[in-house]
Amino acid sequence: MNDRPAFYDFFAGIGMVRLGLEPEWRCLWANDIDSRKAEIYAANFGGDVFRLGDIADVRGRELPGHADMAWACFPCQDLSPAGPRLGMRGPRSRAFWEFIRILKELAAEGRRPPLVVIENVAALLRPESLAPVCEALVRLGLRPGALLIDARWFLPQSRPRAFVVAAEEGPLSAAAWARGLAADGPDPFSPWTPPRLLRAFEALPRRLREKWVWWRLPPPPERRPSLADLLELEEAPEDAPWHPPEETRRLLRMMAPSHRRRVREAQRAGRRTVGALYRRMRDGEQRAEIRMDGLAGCLRASRGGSSRLILMVIEGKQIRSRRLSAREAARLMGVPDGFRLPLRYADAYSALGDGVAVPVVRWLSRHLLLPLARAKEVAYARHVSP
Ligand SMILES: C[S@@+](CC[C@H](N)C(=O)[O-])C[C@H]1O[C@@H](n2cnc3c(N)ncnc32)[C@H](O)[C@@H]1O
Missing domain, CATH: 3.40.50.150 (Vaccinia Virus protein VP39)
Structure with missing residues (x-):
């Protein structure tokens, strides 16, 4: 060869x-x-x-x-x-x-x-x-x-x-x-x-x-895979358990009205919707910014305290959130599932x-x-x- x-x-x-x-x-x-x-x-x-x-x-x-x-x-x-x-x-x-x-x-x-x-x-x-x-x-x-x-x-x-x-x-x-x-x-x-x-x-x-x-x-x-195609939505992966409900509520409170409206519209639609969220500083205030267009924002090494991607899964009244697992982050970069990832979550996420x-x-x-x-x-x- x-x-x-x-x-x-x-x-x-x-x-x-x-x-x-x-x-x-x-x-x-x-x-x-x-x-x-x-x-x-x-x-x-x-x-x-x-x-x-x-x-x-x-x-x-x-x-x-x-x-x-x-x-x-x-x-x-x-x-x-x-x-x-x-x-x-x-x-x-x-x-x-x-x-x-x-x-x-x-x-x-x-x-x-x-x-x-x-x-x-x-x-x-x-x-x-x-x-x-x-x-x-x-x-x-x-x-x-x-x-x-x-x-x-x-x-x-x-x-x-x-x-x-x-x-x-x-x-x-x-x-x-x-x-x-x-x-x-x-x-x-x-x-x-x-x-x-x-x-x-x-x-x-x-x-x-x-x-x-x-x-x-x-x-x-x-054709390209959708965000939901890459995620484990039935059972949360071990390194990315669902947040306690209080944390999800905190994220919702951190949203600007226009972003909270997006969540409410997804709730009304009834079917399962996956949103991708980043915490960002806006005018000195920490905001949770969600996108619901089937895409995640750019995955980046979280140096200097910049935030990591968070998933929000909305199904009618139920709203759950969690971080992305290391394997899901790898899939989001097109890395095949057979690729060996490090045990430390932070190492995997930063490298990806x-x-x-x-x-x-x-x-x-x-x-x-x-x-x-x-x-x-x-x-x-x-x-x-x-
Ligand atoms: C944008 S990343 C490239 C990632 C890579 N293409 C991959 O697939 O993982 C830039 C890389 O440059 C490396 N780097 C930074 N400074 C370097 C230096 N002085 N000498 C060699 N590598 C360096 C970093 O460790 C980092 O992995």
């Missing part, structure tokens, strides 16, 4: 990128600084390719072989609207620049992967972040383009994420055009190139716009909230990255043949 294309997994966490890429791809090397995540990774994939440690200590020469792709989900704290918005110059974004340094070291050895994928929160598309990222990729001889993919098209979770895909300039990018994987302009019907992305592109300096690639990715599958939705990686791989990796073989065979 060594004819499968190979990838390096930077900021690999618990391996959710690998879950989405395998079995078509094989992982040559993975790195993360977090020892708890490393344990989860090893429990599921073994420890052979995983290098635990700070990316600042990684040297290009230690990465094995020739990879067809480098994937990097670098830390988002400096980009996230929830954080201090320091952008690509912030201390956590330093990790991205270390990633670029390693690509340069690989380039010096003639081993820079011809495909690079960078995933992050949608705020990566702000001009002050997107421009330096594209600039760095262009300097490495790559042509970048981006897609904004919301996991809601695949899973009942609203999770918009930016994916910058960059392909080697020359035969590979030419093959991408020839095979209809890339085009000169955005597809007006594509859900992956919304106005926000078009504005981000327009704000790039001209020299970067000239290198830009509008990737073609087919529309999402027609940091990850990338597995079906999104799979969709991108099957419809763009794999065809590109295959186009690469064709392109290079043509390039070297007399």
Whole structure:
């Protein structure tokens, strides 16, 4: 099976990128600084390719072989609207620049992967972040383009994420055009190139716009599981027992009138309705905000006291609430049930909230990255043949 294309997994966490890429791809090397995540990774994939440690200590020469792709989900704290918005110059974004340094070291050895994928929160598309990222990729001889993919098209979770895909300039990018994987302009019907992305592109300096690639990715599958499909609603999971009624009442009291109205309407409808709720500070007051559109809000690592997702199940007069179990959180990220999760709930929840939705990686791989990796073989065979 060594004819499968190979990838390096930077900021690999618990391996959710690998879950989405395998079995078509094989992982040559993975790195993360977090020892708890490393344990989860090893429990599921073994420890052979995983290098635990700070990316600042990684040297290009230690990465094995020739990879067809480098994937990097670098830390988002400096980009996230929830954080201090320091952008690509912030201390956590330093990790991205270390990633670029390693690509340069690989380039010096003639081993820079011809495909690079960078995933992050949608705020990566702000001009002050997107421009330096594209600039760095262009300097490495790559042509970048981006897609904004919301996991809601695949899973009942609203999770918009930016994916910058960059392909080697020359035969590979030419093959991408020839095979209809890339085009000169955005597809007006594509859900992956919304106005926000078009504005981000327009704000790039001209020299970067000239290198830009509008990737073609087919529309999402027609069916996706509903929130209720992923939950254990008959009996509460062991790590997520139903709240005592007083706690549920407290959550209801924390709701703004418009949100309480949503609950009452669901009660009147009579059938079982599942709502997903977050506690948020609004004007100095803690509010319970519920959505009943069949989607959960974005799952995120609950650092610094940010709240975790709560389920509210409404059936006529009966209203129950509880947290999401670790397994349910995994399902919400598209992680298969066979994946081993850590025993500590907080470890599982944080690691999953940091990850990338597995079906999104799979969709991108099957419809763009794999065809590109295959186009690469064709392109290079043509390039070297007399
Ligand atoms: C957005 S998460 C990526 C999650 C991952 N894709 C997954 O599937 O679990 C960013 C990751 O970067 C790691 N990280 C942060 N700083 C790092 C550094 N200096 N060196 C290596 N990894 C780092 C974090 O531990 C975290 O797992």
